[in-house]
Amino acid sequence: MATTTTTPAPSTRSTVTTIAAEAYHVLNINGYSSTLKAGRYYGLSSFPFSAGGHTWRVSYYPNGDRDSNNDCISIFLVLEDILTEEDVMAKVTFSLLDRYGNPVPSYTYHTQLLNFSTSPSRSMGIVKFIRRDELERSEYLNDDCFAFAVHVIIPKEKPSIVVPPSNMHLHYGDLLVSKEDTDVKFLVGGEMFAAHRLVLGARSPVFKAELFGPTKKDTIDAIQIDNLEARVFKALLDFIYTDIWPEIGHGEDNVAMAQQLLAAADRYGLQRLKFVYEDKLCNHIDTGSVSTMLVLAEKHHCCKLKEACFNFLDSTSPTIVEDLNSSIVAGESEKMVSSSENHGSQINRIDIRIQPWQNADV
The missing domain is CATH 2.60.210.10 (Apoptosis, Tumor Necrosis Factor Receptor Associated Protein 2; Chain A)
Known part of the structure; x- marks a missing residue:
């Protein structure tokens, strides 16, 4: 015992x-x-x-x-x-x-x-x-x-020889940390990250196209990645090497991190990571976040998250729904871009900015 x-x-x-x-x-x-x-x-x-x-x-x-x-x-x-x-x-x-x-x-x-x-x-x-x-x-x-x-x-009998669980993720994690034989660098949010082209290309179709495709980047200098926080890129690399995603806690900063990881996963074609955080964010919807979640779901084609937002709105009072709709419309209008050079005054693109997480009560 x-x-x-x-x-x-x-x-x-x-x-x-x-x-x-x-x-x-x-x-x-x-x-x-x-x-x-x-x-x-x-x-x-x-x-x-x-x-x-x-x-x-x-x-x-x-x-x-x-x-x-x-x-x-x-x-x-x-x-x-x-x-x-x-x-x-x-x-x-x-x-x-x-x-x-x-x-x-x-x-x-x-x-x-x-x-x-x-x-x-x-x-x-x-x-x-x-x-x-x-x-x-x-x-x-x-x-x-x-x-x-x-x-x-556990109804399954234990084997005479116990085979330990796979620790491949530990070896690849050590490879990332050691920076041994790295052959590509990224500059993200003022921080430098070293990685291995083969690992990135094997895990991400976007990295494969960027690093091995016809337009591959062979420069010895660091590849600069904009519109991404350093901590998000670090978490992305950790997932690529270990297949383990960081657990999110509760509170405004943690959920904002989950939103950014979902967007980054979609950006680099990491569908498994995207689905993980889409599922997690479905449990963090309230009146302070539903408009942000809807924009996130629409921009990154997250059907489950969108459905969860609509289910929440169905259970919300009409007054609150009207306020949220106004907030979403205002957010979209802020980022409408007019290209007078090519199309006169015609609006040719809508880029909706993901607003910061506002709910600190979860």
Whole structure:
């Protein structure tokens, strides 16, 4: 039996018992009311634990993980390992616990056999575990504390020889950091970045055309990239080399970073990265951001993000929608460019500027 005690903030304690390909993880939330200050869509995580040769953690969302369940607590089991071709199957039971540590039948959820390998975020769980008002009225919340359990069963037998997970991303990440044998430089936002043409060309069709196509740039000087922040380009390079995208937190600067990464991913043909941040931004739409999100979705052909914006507008009062529409029209009018040289007074291009993220409450 392996037991660990964790104390993340707000105060929590986790106990793990691992038996072969089975783990029972109990998370005690000490200071429930303080966890509500984490904000919408923000998850608190347990320390990692092992089951079936893989590393897992539990994520607890005190205010739900999306608009449709923001009055509920959400709980997810997250697979920490980066997978290649291996399927990771698991049966999971999520249970609210009473004061004696026993599962509450009405708040116990059994899943079918789940394939975590097919989940883009490698996480699965119960988005409406319990309504907050029900928990607060119940006997299961005592002295501002409650507990829940996640029981993981891995039905797949462990092989006699355990093959470690792929670490190719680490090798390529080290190659980028070491700058060994780099053969191209970029000047972005006043900072210099060294990289490898072959890696960039293999991962991005845009870089392939720029570095190996008929109009390739052979200059020994740095290639200057405009209209892109240095931190965004660094995150872009990290993804190209490691296939790992930076997680975004909450708050105005983090979401603005996600918007810029989506735009940069579209600019360089990195569809997977674009889809990742399109999905993330769908959960950060409110009255202060919907007009920006709509412009972003239109400019970069993000159908899912556009749909999420319209769904939000459908649920918003007519007065607010009218104000947002006026804001969008004004934003478009600011950037309309007239080319009198070629077409007289005819407007021949509309370039809509992405406005800064305005919501600091998430």
